[in-house]
Amino acid sequence: MASFDFIEATSRGYEFSWYERSYLMRAAIPVILVKIACILVVRFMGAEEQYLLNGLLFIPAHILEALLMISVIRYIAFSEPLFEFGRVMGSVDDSDLELDKKPEVKEMIGISPFARVQMFKAGVAMFLLIKIIQLGLLGIMADFSKTLEPVVSTQAPEHNAVSVIILIAVTGAMLWAFRLVWLYIPVALGHSVSGFMARIKGMMSSLSIFATWFVCYFPVGMLLYGVFSISNFILVPESALHVLTHDIIKAFGETLIVLVQVAAMTFGFIEVLTAKKKKK
Secondary structure (H helix, E strand, C coil), rough: CCCCCCHHHHHHHHHHHHHCCHHHHHHHHHHHHHHHHHHHHHHCCCCCCCCCHHHHHCCCHHHHHHHHHHHHHHHHCCCCCCCCCCCCCCCCCCCCCCCCCCCCCCCCCCCCCCHHHHHHHHHHHHHHHHHHHHHHHHHHHHHHCCCCCCCCCCCCCCHHHHHHHHHHHHHHHHHHHHHHHCCHHHHHHCCCHHHHHHCCCCCHHHHHHHHHHHHHHHHHHHHHHHHHHHHHHCCCCCCCCHHHHHHHHHHHHHHHHHHHHHHHHHHHHHHHHHHHHHHC
């Protein structure tokens, strides 16, 4: 069984994102525009600090993002074209699948268009389910934290030691559960959740997945931070143009980061899910 190689996955994710940048950006334009519109609606309603309402208002953007990311996954694995409005899902012909370039394409030959559409829809549904759970947990935690009064710690040393142990245990559990955030990728590839969890078991897999997420996030995040800093230097602070520019950069940057992360995770999961078949 192959392990999740975060170095290989990350490098291939960046390589794919750069090589296909024009195609990806064209497909991502609707997502970015809807995200900007959602940000403006949130600002208009003054819901920046109301996290549950904020997440609800962003549902249209999350739906479009789900369609884009699932189509990116299937483009990487099966050479299916990226999602476009007006194109019939599942209309890709077997002759369009590049057998020599994609590791799982051979399995797609003979699968009916209806089955491909079902796989796509299952991936989108899983993406949205995970996103809704994330938004709900974040909103509940953020709203609950506002009700807590700051308390000065006067615990005894042994109580502090227990708190540290609990914190370590919680951190380990969260790190293990981090793989659950990406369940929509194997689902979009046509694999069952149970089969994927059996192949990706172990804490080292979670560490590799987290490392891939971080390496895909940090460089792009620093680049966006530089762009933010330049805009702050050029534009008048708190002006309408300044705020709108930040919103555009934020929408573009978030979409770019997720694209790179999804591409890297897809390459890594493909290696894990196809390891046994390659040995045969």
